[in-house]
Amino acid sequence: MSTLSPLGPHTPRIALIGECMIELQQRADGSLQQSFGGDTLNTAVYLSRAMGDRARVDYVTALGDDSFSDEMCRRWAGEGIGLDWVQRLPGRLPGLYCIQTDAAGERRFLYWRNEAAVRDCFTLPNGAATLAALPDYDVLYFSGITLAVLGAQGRERLVEVLAEARQRDARIVFDNNYRPRLWASREAAQAAYRSVLPHVDLALLTVEDEQALFGFADCAAVFDAYAQVGTPEVVLKRGAEACLIRCDGEAFDVPAQKVERVIDTTAAGDSFSAAYLASRLSGAGPADAAEAGHRLASRVIQVPGALIPR
Template sequence: MTVTLGQYPSARPPRVALVGECMIEMRAEPDALYTQTFGGDTLNAAVYLSRLSAGSAMVTDYITAIGADSFSVAMRQLWRDEGVGDQHVRVIKDALPGLYFIQTDEQGERRFVYWRGEAAARRVFDGPDADALLQALAGYDYVYLSGISLAILTPGGRERLMDALRQARQAGTRIVFDNNYRPHLWPDTQTARQVYSDMLRLTDLALITWEDDVALFGYADHEALFQAYAGFGVGEVALKCGAAPCVIQCAAGRFEVPAERVPRIVDTTAAGDSFSAAYLACRLQGGPPQLAARWGHQLAARVVQHQGALIPVAAMPSLHMPSFSSVAEA
């Protein structure tokens, strides 16, 4: 079953849940010191989505598990300060958040070093204490998650999440999936392919990094990818290709949207996450896919000119929504 992506404004503002993991981020500075903050692919997307919907009544919630330590308390306060709801955050008292270090080269390309094996988010959907979180998914209009969201879970927790997503989608929830394939998080490629294939059969909007899908599925070209996704039943695909144009496949056709020129790249951390957040923010506010891709490129271009995953609010680009007499459903 293919379900088209709904568009806001509608009868009421949408409720969006993002599922994943927030970690402690340590960012290398030129003086050999490190700056400590927080980040994670779906958390980055949640923050940028919240910022881009500020002033509207859209609900942006984060679903995860954290510990009871001071870092967990601080990251949860950051979400609240950014307008990201935490009503469905599970606290596992004997666990801690994951940790990662960012190192960047002279071209701004980043290298990550992770400590996440015992992170609380791995167990977010394990045991009876997860029942309320899983049931809550059907109360949202949109659920956003990534390949990393799936990879970090225990096998049992992942199966429970997939079952809950199936039930939520049958009840009308639409699913947004960012592929974010990280081979080292999976036991083997075949397991990852099976999980991704199952996930794509539930997906309404896919936000795909080309290099990641080449690594996972081995697609020879864009046409092979789009044919495969049509077979999965994905109604809308935004294919992110780095500095090359984004390619969109939807009911209205196929479009290319050029990327923004960036004078100097400082740090590519969260480039894809910010693109995805801006794309979704535009679509949920009534924008067509081409405009959504332009929003994505503009925000990503600004993000890569700053260090770290989350840029200062003052550095956010001004993204405008034209007045449409009618917006074509894609």
Template sequence: MSNKKRIAAIGECMIELQQHHDGSLQQGFGGDTLNAAVYLCRELGPLAEVDYVTALGLDSFSDAMCQSWAEEGIGLGKVQRLPGRLPGLYCIQTDARGERRFLYWRNEAAVRDCFNTAAAGPILADLCDYDVLYFSGITLAVLGETGRKKLIDLLVEARIRRAQIVFDNNYRPRLWASVEQARAAYLQVLEHVDLALLTLEDEQALFGHDYAHGVFAAYPNIAEVVIKRGADSCLVRCGAERYEVPALPVQRVVDTTAAGDSFSAAYLACRLRGGSPVQAAEAGHRLASRVIQHHGALIPRD
């Protein structure tokens, strides 16, 4: 019997266009949970099986996505291919400091029906037996109201079977009809989370938490809460213990895309290997510091 951890990352991967300063575009693929899945595969190697749960079309871009995921070691068994649908698309524009601006085209993306197809029932049933379920605030947005209800049912059943539920808040206002709708969805889901990986800026935008201690106070029933603060130290509460772990200095930031995703993946990977919260935060900072020195979400494997 295999001792590998079975991890499912649930969400959306899109066609990524990286705009350079001369106006040229470089095409790739990216999405927050997909980025995390790739980095989890790289960090854990043979210790885990990582599957991606999403929906794509039957087009050449979707074919290329699946091929690239397979090359990274990501399992494709939970990827639905829907006739007549396409992946979403986004463009990253960066300023001289490496800060990002995103433009999205995703209203007709196949992932919006990920949990609404005939094939979704068996997939959801199987996911209950995974060791780790990983998803984000963007997952909540793109699944829609019906999909979110099915996700919550999945989380409840999976926790009964002792799965670990991991949530990265990644709040994107443009994906929601209103901040009130987003708050309600987040609060419903956070009741079922074991490890919350929270970007402080997103918490401030969504819930108005001005300080980190306000974030900790808002989630007393979540066993482990990590507050990501960009280039500043991250804060961790695990049980009754709290830690502050400094970030690594980076002299030249090229692109901050996937900084938070890579941090989350390295943090989770270290914890799954038995590392302490401090060791996990250090691992998260190390990987994020490398990622922001490259263009795009996924850095070369070497």
């Protein structure tokens, strides 16, 4: 396994796999503001902004043939994200979610996604070309939500892709993002995560999600578990607390940036992951990459919604 050192003189190709949904942000007066969001899509946008023309960032998903899907693609293209592997499925729709925030800026999500097009991203005939293309990328990025929405058959095919990609020296990046409502059971989620973790080079983890899914007592237990799997670089995201990093035997403790007023924590972790990954691929060490992640996340949580203005 290899840590995320710079990828050489060529322009790296990065594919992020997952789901973007219609986002409804509930305001204090009860009105709704419509946008788009999803964990891997949020990361793709912030990663594309950070890397600019130093990398090619592609998004891998399935959408419908509706006007919302049209608008998603238009916005992604405007962010410099490649659409080659965005499937458009006739008669289907993207998922939808609503964000409700309390006075402290903490979120509550309501989802409508059971029939979302992404569930067939890798299972319909059109998905074969996507699966064949992914091992040629330099970096593949996915999340626990990706694992949930792809379904059992899609996950099985993703694992095959990860194994082949790593044989071709691709770097595999995983954000744990565990959402219990997306899984039939905790045991099913555990099995799915364990099927992909042996292929991961960089694990970007939210501590609370690791505790909820695997029951780890503390951060040391999380690090021990990933060391046993063999993950060379593990980052524990802890919100307003310092993030903890273990990379090739070295330990780092990087304080978060203080924010006077938190408006909305949506995409805090996604943006951190994007800035961290961009910094590592550009040659920064883990501590400097974490500082970049904290800087971006501190800006994101002071603006409503997942994606702040450029």
